[in-house]
Amino acid sequence: MRFQTLKGFNDILPDDFRYWRFVLSKATELTDRFGFMQIDPPILEETRLFLRGLQEGSAVVLDKELYSFDDHDGTNISLRPEFTAGVMRAYVENGLHTYPKPVRLFSIGPLFRHEKPQAGRFRQHVQLNAELLGEEDAAADLEIMQLAYSLYHELGFQGLTFQLNSIGCSQCRPPYIQALVDYFQVHYSALPAVDQRRLRVNPLRVLDTKEKATRALLADAPRSIDYLCADCAQHFQTLTGYLGDLDFAYEVNPRLVRGFDYYVRTVFEVWGSELGAQNALCGGGRYDGLVESVGGPPTPGVGVGIGIERIVLSLRAQGIEPPALAHPQFMTLHRGAAAKKKAVQITHQLRQAGMPATMPFGSRSLKSQLKAANRSHVHYALILGEDELAQGIVTVRDMTTGEQSEVTLADIVSWAQAHWPPPTDA
Template sequence: MPKFQTLKGFKDVLPEEFPYWRFVLGKAYDLADRYGFQQIDTPVLEETRLFLRGLQEGTAIILDKELYSFEDLDGASISLRPEFTAGIMRAYVQHGMHTRPKPVKLFAIGPLFRHEKPQAGRFRQHTQFNAELLGEEDPAADLEIMQLAYNLYRELGFQNISFQINSIGCPVCRPTYIETLVEYFETHYDELPQVDKRRLRVNPLRVLDTKEAATRALLIDAPKSVDHLCHDCAEHFDTLQGYLQALDLPYRVNFRLVRGFDYYVRTVFEVWAEELGAQNALCGGGRYDGLVESVGGPRTPGVGVGIGVERIVLSLKAQGVQPPALPRPVVMALHRGFEARLAALKLTDALRSAGVPAVTAFGERSLKSQLKSANKAGVRYAAIIAEDELAQGVATMRDMETGEQTKAPLDEIVAWVQKRRGG
């Protein structure tokens, strides 16, 4: 066993993975551009308080346990970011971004850290593509965030994806709903499994997305948030559904879909892919009109989504989607003798400058050995430069697929290769 290994829940991304990563991230950038989102990057480390601000005590304790927190050299408590949104909201307020033309549309890509028990598609460090739309209450904003997520999956080649949506109301209508919900479960208190008794106490909405069969039976008759929305929330939800229908976006209202935080309002949604087992949620998002305020800014509506990149990569593999191949060296310059080697180095340099991926054989090994290297590197052409070629000022260009060989003047090789690459 190696002397050192990655920490529990962390992993290396090896070269074989990168066709997938570049495919996903390339598409993410592309879509963000097309949707008019601007990129923002915030520090990986922030004040711990930022991540635990204004949470109910029970929730704060749980989250605290999953936060990578430590004391800085000056004694300040700092933490690795467990999510993007808090840092982006902090930046929004700190830089007075509320004075920018609304809506402010931001996206970010980078690592997040949570001290969780590792599991399928869940690591202690994961990468997220995050989009936030701030300053707009129109359900079309919710729609835009949802479209962004949906089309990312669609354009990556995902099949059978659809939305699960719900509206969890707002500070006006939610408290009454939660009261009704708690009352309902209290009349069935003895039928509730231990976990759900606890949930009912700590975070009642969470009882709705329980995995306990006994509780799920009770859910059939449980009050639904969509039936307890205030006028504005109901209208917002109706309008959003009208948009989804108009745009042919497949969705289901799922009254069990919730978020556990107070600043979430109205729309919550997830994108689901069929046949992905227990972890069928590809991403989740929602509206958080109270969030900017909670970090000290003006009251600002907002809606956002977080999309886990590792989970996409896993799903792409599970669905057998082939990402485009990454560029490989096209030419390897082989050489024999010191002068030839210099010529090979110059040739490689010229090819690279012209945009042709090229490498030089290293060392002073036999031509045979160098050809083996060229074969393993998968290059299309071996440019052989030895005494004869040097004397004539040419290279022997060997096509590694057909074995065909032709000589070409050294200063014409760039053009020779480009012509054959169809450039």
């Protein structure tokens, strides 16, 4: 009986980790640099938590994309489809609102949605999620966008575009939505079925339709940025002002809307060109009412979800080579039982001294041990045979040049330390 991964689930293989390590180490370096603290909510939560945050218009709810089941005590629980709800719950439950404001939090981990897999879309995917809580200044929106921007920029991406929009607040959005609905009602019979449905269920979604017929009508459709109340307009203007000052490349996209309904004011995405239809590398925005909706004090917040798989896919597509993964630098080769005992000791000493070292198992020929060292990209082979043992030395062979020299057994650890990491090739 052979098994395979579930539909939409993937193994992340050793070769993939070249990219994953590159991305994740850059990500954590950046969150540190921006002053974010890590928080890791559980993967499973009560289903009600996710439903509350999502509301009715979200596909996660609508299309039953949640992985839900009953726990042994009958509680319905779900694999998290997004980070924000769990982070908000943890924030309230643990009293993080008593931390000095603003509270900057980030998480990295898998999310689960029962979707049909497609290019750049899987049932399990990993996100870097960042939230900035307790601050309504537009500079906070900016900071979240800067974090995402810096990640892509420092990973070496080219040709990404920041898409920005403001969808208003509970004051100004309802009139806008009404205007939008009114506009499309006139053309209702001309709309494709999908958009007629969207107009009824989640009118904002009509804005990012892929239907040509609807897109033609969108040119003259009302835009949310023209309906903003004074406060929202001011907020948006301040944000775009900062972005301009930073020479930050972005486009205001009046058709940008987000999947989760809790967003207010700022929404943004970063688009890449190598991902097919799933072109969003990250998405985020402001969600001022969310903490309150899970039982906490009124707290403004901004956040972003950054898809790691999509970054890895795009890195590959753009031909960006991550640094090679660390592999053993030293391998202690041995001939004969006595030498092997010594090799075990040396390998142990090297590892204790913090250096990557391995040794061949069994008692294969020196030739096959060298072959193994070569294939594992070992930098130095430390050869320990009868002769070396008798003289109290180790023959060290540089596997890149083939040069050999002798080091006394007593000095081998300090010799290795002096040669690790090895001098880089000019």
